Amino acid sequence: MNETRPIATEPVLPDKAMTPIVPPGNTAGQAMALVVAIMSFLACLTVGAVSLVNQSAVTWQSQISREATVQIRPARGLDVETALAEARAVAVGFDGVRAARVIGRDETLGLLEPWLGAGLELDQLPLPRLVVITIDEDSPPDFAAMRSAIAEVVPNATLDDHRAWVSRLVSMARTMTFAGTCVLVLVLAALVMTVVFATRGAMAGNHEVIEVLHFVGARGGFIARQFQNRFLVIGLRGAAAGGLAAIIVFIASSLWASRNLTTAENEQLSAFFGDFTIGMGAYIGVMLVVVLVGLLTMLTARLTVLRVLHEFDEKRADPSR
Numbered sequence: 001m002n003e004t005r006p007i008a009t010e011p012v013l014p015d016k017a018m019t020p021i022v023p024p025g026n027t028a029g030q031a032m033a034l035v036v037a038i039m040s041f042l043a044c045l046t047v048g049a050v051s052l053v054n055q056s057a058v059t060w061q062s063q064i065s066r067e068a069t070v071q072i073r074p075a076r077g078l079d080v081e082t083a084l085a086e087a088r089a090v091a092v093g094f095d096g097v098r099a100a101r102v103i104g105r106d107e108t109l110g111l112l113e114p115w116l117g118a119g120l121e122l123d124q125l126p127l128p129r130l131v132v133i134t135i136d137e138d139s140p141p142d143f144a145a146m147r148s149a150i151a152e153v154v155p156n157a158t159l160d161d162h163r164a165w166v167s168r169l170v171s172m173a174r175t176m177t178f179a180g181t182c183v184l185v186l187v188l189a190a191l192v193m194t195v196v197f198a199t200r201g202a203m204a205g206n207h208e209v210i211e212v213l214h215f216v217g218a219r220g221g222f223i224a225r226q227f228q229n230r231f232l233v234i235g236l237r238g239a240a241a242g243g244l245a246a247i248i249v250f251i252a253s254s255l256w257a258s259r260n261l262t263t264a265e266n267e268q269l270s271a272f273f274g275d276f277t278i279g280m281g282a283y284i285g286v287m288l289v290v291v292l293v294g295l296l297t298m299l300t301a302r303l304t305v306l307r308v309l310h311e312f313d314e315k316r317a318d319p320s321r
Contacts (some may be wrong), residue, residue, distance in 0.1 A: 032198045032231075036191065036238025037245070040293050043187045044246030047285035048278055050180035055279050057173035064162040064169070068143065070131035070150060072157045080129050083154045090149050091133045096141035103130040191293065192300050195235075199227060199304040210309075223309060228302040235297025239290040246286055250278040 070087045074080055084102045091100045103111075108129065135141060147159040203210055210223060 032194070033234050033238040033241070035194050036235055036293060036297065037241040039187050039191045039194070040239040040242025040289060041245050042242075043184055043289050043293070044243050044286045045249065046180050046183045046187070047289060048246060048250055048282040050177055051279055051282035051285060053176040053180075054173055055281075057169050060169050061166055064165050066134060066137055068133040068135055068146075068162060069160045070133065070157050071128045071160060072131070072154060073128045074126050075156050078156060083157065084129055084131055086153050087150050087157050088131050090153055091131065091146060094141040094146050094149075096136045096139050097133055098136055099134045101132055103132060188292075188296065192296065195231065195297050195300040196304050199231065199301045200308065202227065203305065203308050224302045224305040227305045228298045231301035232294055232298035236290070236294035239293035239297075242293075243286045243290045247283065250282060254278060 070091060072080060072083050072087060088100045088102055091097055108127070112127070143159065143161045150157050150159055
């Protein structure tokens with residue numbers, strides 16, 4: 001009586017055949033890890049730049065939305081100090097205004113000194129004077145009524161509620177975020193193409209072994225796992241190196257900013273462009289990029305192997321090809 005033998009899900013191969021299809025430490029793998037590290041570094045820098053821009057835009061928007069400015073232009077026969085006091089008194093009388101203060105001569109000189117130099121004489125320059133109004137963000141005043149009331153008292157005064165600035169900042173932040181996202185997608189697309197070529201190259205180098213394994217019954221998933229596991233290690237190693245390099249750049253930029261943005265000129269630059277401090281969101285983004293690159297490398301390698309094995313099957317089914 002013939003004994004029925006179970007069919008093995010994977011072929012039983014000799015020990016020599018069970019050596020890794022993808023050599024664990026070859027030069028191609030090291031080069032691949034370097035390429036992944038470079039692309040991960042660029043992707044992480046993009047994430048950090050987008051985070052910095054968004055963080056600065058939120059800070060600017062919050063600061064601008066909390067204040068309004070009355071600007072009084074000097075004119076012949078106008079007592080600027082009296083006009084400033086009158087404009088302040090009108091502004092304070094509106095509901096939703098928490099405080100109002102006049103920017104004094106010394107403070108005005110301090111604001112202009114980084115741009116125009118020391119030793120300025122305000123009387124010799126037709127510079128406008130300012131009243132800064134602190135408003136309640138939850139219950140802002142009626143800016144149209146305030147603008148009309150101030151203009152009646154001081155004809156040379158104009159009220160700026162900074163809405164145009166807020167709109168421009170939001171548009172800029174959205175544009176920068178969109179541009180950063182596009183750069184990130186392009187970097188990841190280049191990474192996918194690199195992994196595809198590297199996987200095909202590794203398969204071409206072991207073409208005979210892979211074809212024999214597949215011919216004797218090794219399933220595509222078994223062969224694909226050999227590649228995906230190896231490329232997962234390469235991807236995570238390269239991504240971790242690139243992410244670590246990006247974190248070092250973030251920390252170095254923060255240290256540089258803390259030491260070099262203390263002068264009056266640099267404080268003005270910091271007010272415009274932020275303090276170059278990377279927030280926690282950027283570091284979380286770096287970790288997500290590392291995980292994403294590793295998974296993307298693994299998935300790309302697997303799909304590429306399955307595609308090549310499918311091409312093997314088509315050639316075997318059609319010898320004329």
